[in-house]
Amino acid sequence: MNILVTGGAGYIGSHVLKLLLKAGHKVVTLDNLQKGHRQAVTGGQFVVGDLADRKLLNKVMQENKIEGVIHLAADSLVGESMEKPAKYYFNNFINGINLLEAMVANGVKYIVFSSTAAVYGEPKEIPIKEENLTKPTNTYGESKLFFEKALKRYEQIHGLRSISLRYFNAAGADPEGEIGEAHNPETHLIPLILETALGEREKIYIFGDDYPTRDGSCIRDYIHVNDLAAAHLLAIESLAVKNKSAVYNLGNGEGYSVKEVIQAVKTVTGRDFPVEIAARRAGDPAVLIASSAKIKEELNWQPEYYQLEKIISTAWEWHKNGGFNK
Structure with a gap:
C-alpha cells in the first residue's frame, strides 16, 4: 500500500x-x-x-x-x-x-x-x-x-x-533502541523524570497534589x-x-498517578532525585483512564507492553544511551 x-x-x-x-x-x-x-x-x-x-x-x-x-x-x-x-x-x-x-x-x-x-x-x-x-x-x-x-x-x-x-x-521507546522520545522542549512526564534521574534536570515537578485522586496527583x-x-x-x-x-x-485500562510514575522510575533506574510540588496546570483533568475494549474486539488489537515498569525500562535504555546523540 x-x-x-x-x-x-x-x-x-x-x-x-x-x-x-x-x-x-x-x-x-x-x-x-x-x-x-x-x-x-x-x-x-x-x-x-x-x-x-x-x-x-x-x-x-x-x-x-x-x-x-x-x-x-x-x-x-x-x-x-x-x-x-x-x-x-x-x-x-x-x-x-x-x-x-x-x-x-x-x-x-x-x-x-x-x-x-x-x-x-x-x-x-x-x-x-x-x-x-x-x-x-x-x-x-x-x-x-x-x-x-x-x-x-x-x-x-x-x-x-x-x-x-x-x-x-x-x-516508552523502540525496544531495538533505534528511535525514541526526544522533544524540545520536553513536556512529557516520563522523559522529564528520566532526564532528572540522569542529572540533566535539577528536580522533577508535580503540577498539583490536591486533585481528588488516591494521592492528590493526576492519574493517567x-x-x-x-x-x-x-x-x-x-x-x-x-x-x-x-x-x-x-x-x-x-490505552492500557490502568491508571497511574504522577507520584506512582516517579516511584516506578526510581525503581527502574535505581536512582533518587528531588521532587517538588508546583501549582496545577490549566486544563488538566484529574483522571484519564481508557477502555480499549472496542478496538480489541473489532481490530483484534492486543497491547504487548502493559506493565508500567516495562514501558519505563524501554524509555530508560533509550535515554541513558544518549538518544539521537548516541
Whole structure:
C-alpha cells in the first residue's frame, strides 16, 4: 500500500513509520521538522514540508500514487494551547482541512487520524468509552475534536473513510533502541523524570497534589508507543479492505498517578532525585483512564507492553544511551 504519514519524524510518527516499513508498505513521510528529527525517519521517502502548502500536498499524493494517509502532524502542548489558541486552531484544524481537500482532489479515500483523550475533557465515568461525552477542557483537545467532526462530514459528502485513534499517554521507546522520545522542549512526564534521574534536570515537578485522586496527583493511562504504532497499522489495513469508519480509544485500562510514575522510575533506574510540588496546570483533568475494549474486539488489537515498569525500562535504555546523540 502507498501511504502518506504526516508528522512521521515525530515521536509517535517515527514508530508508526518503522512498523509500516516492516510490514512491507511503501511510505512517504511529510514533516516540517519543527519538532521532529530527521534521524527518526528510518526508511521510505522523506519530504520536508508543511500541511499549509496545498501545492506540495497535491504533488506528493500524485507522484506517489498515495492510497491512504496516517495523519499525526499536530501541536500537542496542553498548556501552550491555553495561551495560544490560534496556533492550535490553525495547525490542528485548518491545516488538517488542507490535507482533506488534497485527499479529495487526488482520490485518496481513507485516513487514520491521531486524535487524543483530551477530547473527553473531565470524564464523568471511568474507564472512558468511545461513546462518552466529548467536552474538552483545553484548546488542544477541542482542535482535535473539531477535526474528528470534519472527518464525519467529509465521509458524508465525499465518501472519505476514517479511523480516529484517541490516545491516552504515549510512553516508552523502540525496544531495538533505534528511535525514541526526544522533544524540545520536553513536556512529557516520563522523559522529564528520566532526564532528572540522569542529572540533566535539577528536580522533577508535580503540577498539583490536591486533585481528588488516591494521592492528590493526576492519574493517567500510559500506553507503549509500539502498541500505539501497531494500532495504526491495523487501522489503515482495515480501511484498505473497505471496513467502516470508526473511533477507538487506545490505552492500557490502568491508571497511574504522577507520584506512582516517579516511584516506578526510581525503581527502574535505581536512582533518587528531588521532587517538588508546583501549582496545577490549566486544563488538566484529574483522571484519564481508557477502555480499549472496542478496538480489541473489532481490530483484534492486543497491547504487548502493559506493565508500567516495562514501558519505563524501554524509555530508560533509550535515554541513558544518549538518544539521537548516541
